[in-house]
Amino acid sequence: MTNAEAWEKTLDDLEQRRARVLEMGGSERVAKHHAKGKLDARARIAHLLDEGTFQEFGTLVGGAEAAADALVAGSGLINGTPVMVGAEDFTTLAGTIAPGSNSKRYRLAEMAVRNKVPLIMLLEGAGFRPTGAHYGRTPTDLLAQAQCSGKVPMVTGVLGPSAGHGALIAPVSDFAIMSRQGSIFTAGPPVVKMSTGEDISKEDLGGPGVALPSGVVHNVAETDEDVLDEIRRYLSYFPPSAWSYPPVYLPDESTGPRATPELLNIISRENRNTYDMRKVLDVVFDGTDWFEVQPEFGTAIICALAHLGGHPVAVVANQPQVIAGSIDTDAADKAAHFISVADAFHLPIVFLADNPGMLPGGESEREGVLRAGAKMFVAQTTATTLKLHVTLRKAYGFGSMVMSLIGYDSQAGVFAYPGATMGAMSAAALSSASNARDDVAAELAEMELQASYLSAEHMGFDELIRPDETRNALLLSLQRGLYARQQSPEPVLRTAIMP
Known part of the structure; x- marks a missing residue:
């Protein structure tokens, strides 16, 4: 048996595990998500980044039960500039956060500061997952995200309901933008109903009509694609980090001196x-x-x-x-x-x-x-x-x-x-x-x-x-x-x- 033949079984097992992760929450849940006019987490990242530049990490976190532990994370390029990006996968356990995905979120922010590149989070999740596990002194993602502030551009896209711990990255960010189907709140309608007795929809609790006037979210765009395009556009004005100066366009007829009699x-x-x-x-x-x-x-x-x-x-x-x-x-x-x-x-x-x-x-x-x-x-x-x-x-x-x-x-x-x-x-x-x-x-x-x-x-x-x-x-x-x-x-x- 050659060395290559000896590797075959091991590598086949790896590829099977990878293929399962790419299925996210399964074909039925992904189709239901698409039927609402939304992109899935992986499609969102593909639309956001320059084609073919996404490099994922933490793919196998969550094991067979939770594909990528409901968070697709990695790096890529936007207009040729490296960025770190994480997208909550709502088709997998409602995009909830567990110890594994919490560590991935921490790693995203840590690498953004270490590499001096922007951090982008795409939200659609129900907050912490009720796993019964004790988090103890597990590093929290918000600690690393707060340490990004003022050092690398931080941008958040709210592309569906976002609740609890995961939602907190939006007000911490430099710029937060949501789609018309987005909503953001401390706790979702079921928790509000149980805690206060108030019966309220997610739209009335934290949709654009609430999040924009409150200042929690800065801008709104119609669709997932529009939000992602606006994120690319926003970042085009900024350097990759506070250790760099903003990019400059080459001079043309629009950049030179001219009178403004208008x-x-x-x-x-x-x-x-x-x-x-x-x-x-x-x-x-x-x-x-x-x-x-x-x-x-x-x-x-x-x-x-x-x-x-x-x-x-x-x-x-x-x-x-x-x-x-x-x-x-x-x-x-x-x-x-x-x-x-x-x-x-x-x-x-x-x-x-x-x-x-x-x-x-x-x-x-x-x-x-x-x-x-x-x-x-x-x-x-x-x-x-x-x-x-x-x-x-x-x-x-x-x-x-x-x-x-x-x-x-x-x-x-x-x-x-x-x-x-x-x-x-x-x-x-x-x-x-x-x-x-x-x-x-x-x-x-x-x-x-x-x-x-x-x-x-x-x-x-x-x-x-x-x-x-x-x-x-x-x-x-x-x-x-x-x-x-x-x-x-x-x-x-x-x-x-x-x-």
Whole structure:
């Protein structure tokens, strides 16, 4: 008997075990899953990664009873960049977590940090499996996942019901996106019914209508395929880790200098008139295919990933169409998280300010607007990445400071349009608050109109610019500021206590 013949029986046994794992929960359960318009766990990974690049580990964990222990895990490439990816297999014991799959989840996160590559988790599972086994001091996946934060990009896709322990990776992640069939909650409807008596569906408990307004999940897409495509798109703006700088597109006709006269028609000169800030982004940045994060949460601020001169940038912009651009609690919370993520991975941040300040009022105060505003302020003032600022029309009080309109804050460029108004409050508000006579009110309004020139005379801005000069002013400042990258990047050391 040759050596090859001696190996044959052993290798046949291995292949049979592998084939059983590829069947996941069995043909019947997989077909039922597909009938709901969903991809199975392995198909999700295949769609997410570059074709043929998936390398699985932990295939035989779970033995014959639980294929891959309900978690398909491994590495692959996205646009040529290595990533670690784990997908819960709902067809196998409802995607539940046991000691074996918990160890696989820990290993995924551990390898992501070790290899300095992004970590992606695709969720559809019912939390810990009631096995009766004692977990003891088994390493928990959340420990390793938390240690990834700020070091490698962390992205979560919620592609079905996700409950309990497994769901916690979503709020820990930098970016979480769900499908219309996704739902996420601390405990599923049966546990809620038993614990509280509340009879509620998984959609009403944690579907998109709940998870998006609560801020637990950032974005939503229609299908599994759409979610996976959006994950690929999101990661295209980021470096593989905090030890690298973001990727740069080669120059073409879309990345060079150009005037932006369109802004003269988009932006109303009258502060009381609104306009859509999204149209400003379409004009200023390299193209209109920029990526908005949390478009349905904190809508008074737009947080977006875009390109300027081929360089990925993070954009924080007031939206005058929503409460006149006033910054409320949700908007400030959203922006604070977005700024921290951008800073962690060295994306330059462009602030486009047009707001009358933090949102006042009893309801706003009860929601903790000052705490949220302080959180955003700390995030942007402690950011070590390159920062650029433009005041388009107005920026009052603390609302200007959270948008990086504050002196000696290490900005690479600070600009404003002529006639842009700023100060503690608007002339109209000051006139009303002080019961000013008509002649005094008119004088205050005139002083407000001259504020940009007075500020420019005292170096309040680097320069007052015309709206049609906006892109070029930002582009040239960005290109100059990037020369500061004269040493290898490292993870950001955070020392401030977040409000």
